Amino acid sequence: MKSVTILGATGSVGTSTLDLIEREPDRFRVVALTANCDVGRLAEAAIRTKAEFAVVADEGCLPDLRDALAGTGIRAGGGAEAIAEAAASGADWTMGAIVGCAGLKPVMAAIEQGGTVVIANKEPLVSAGDVILAAAKRTGATLLPADSEHNAIFQCFDSARPERVRRIILTCSGGPFRDWTIEQMRDVTLEQAVKHPNWSMGAKISVDSATCMNKGLELIEAARLFPIAHDRIEIVIHPQSVVHSLVDYVDGSVLAQLGPPDMRTPIAHTLAWPDRMATPMAPLDLVGIGRLEFEAPDPVRFPALRLAREALDAGGARPAILNAANEVAVEAFLKRRICFLEIAAIVEHTLSCYDPAAPDSVDAVLAIDAKARILAGERVQARQ
Ligand code: NAD
Ligand code: MG
DSSP states (O other), X not given: OEEEEEETTTSHHHHHHHHHHHHOTXXXXXXXXXXXXXXXXXXXXXXXXXXXXXXXXXXXXXXXXXXXXXXXXXXXXXXXXXXXXXXXXXXSEEEEOOOSGGGHHHHHHHHHTOSEEEEOOHHHHHHHHHHHHHHHHHHTXXXXXXXXXXXXXXXXXXXXXXXXXXXXXXXXXXXXXXXXXXXXXXXXXXXXXXXXXXXXOOXXXXXXXXXXXXXXXXXXXXXXXXXXXXXXXXXEEXXXXXXXXXXXXXXXXXXXXXXXXXTHHHHHHHHHTTSOOOOSOOOOOHHHHOOOOOBXXXXXXXXXXXXHHHHHHHOTTHHHHHHHHHHHXXXXXXXXXXXXXXXXXXXXXXXXXXXXXXXXXXHHHHHHHHHHHHHHHHHHHXXX
């Protein structure tokens, strides 16, 4: 039996992971589940899966969690230390599905104890890539990518012969505003921004997909995960979200991974890896899909693509600042405090007024993250 822990178990990726695990109760044993403060969903999932430990990040929710788990024998925890304890609970397989850089310390705690650590939570990899990769190397933890594009690349990339790879091609749906003019994007509503044409996801990543910052973060994520020069990672718009990414080899062969736009396929790949497991997904109906289209991205209408590329090339603290400012700006947009086009503008402004030295530890990354959040928050205030 494989023991599993899910960090961020109540979210979109967490729920998809639970769905797979609960289909095979003889194959998976749940050690710990965590959430921010969604006590109801967390307690229900912990009871259903007979988890040992359930944790809320928000300590104020712990009394409610204790009540919900009373008499079940499931231990309840609350606060950052309890989240770290859950992350380091010794599971064979840990899913990192917290949203944002809030997942950095938990992911590091999981890496410290070895085992397989699955990264859906891309923001820590963007902000603290070097630190995370060095920790995994030191502890022998296996990092597997669950983000659909990176999981696709992982499946196609010949890691024994990286020098034979010519390009990585990251596909991008283009989001709900792929065809919109900048004029039209000025009046985007929150409801329009969180409605992704192909994927059902949490609010933050849905907005990131609409600005294309999600692809910018994924560009940096790909550069962290695969041994290839930055300028050999290209982004191509593919509105159908069926080809999840491609690897181009020196002989002209291009390998792609295709599948339905459902996170359960890449998550299942990491759950069973290096084996395969069945999922409830219907076989891909290529004739039904009919057409696979590709087009060039537009960094003018979607400046987040340019900002992320510049941050990746400059390296050091730039990706952490990009990510932190984006988290603040997206949060402000979700609270209807700024308009859609201001998200990228706030990220650009924050990058222009803060340029610290490269961080070399988790604490140094978090200090840069905190300062960038203050600067971005001030810009949000100034814009109102
Ligand atoms: P979500 O908002 O649906 O879920 C986030 C989870 O993290 C919830 O369980 C929430 O309770 C928990 N959480 C939130 N803030 C927290 C905090 N401060 N401390 C501890 N826990 C906290 O998000 P999601 O869409 O599932 O995305 C999770 C991560 O996976 C993100 O980094 C996202 O970019 C990435 N990802 C998501 C998808 C997708 O299809 N949803 C695909 C690829 C990658
Ligand atoms: Mg993705």
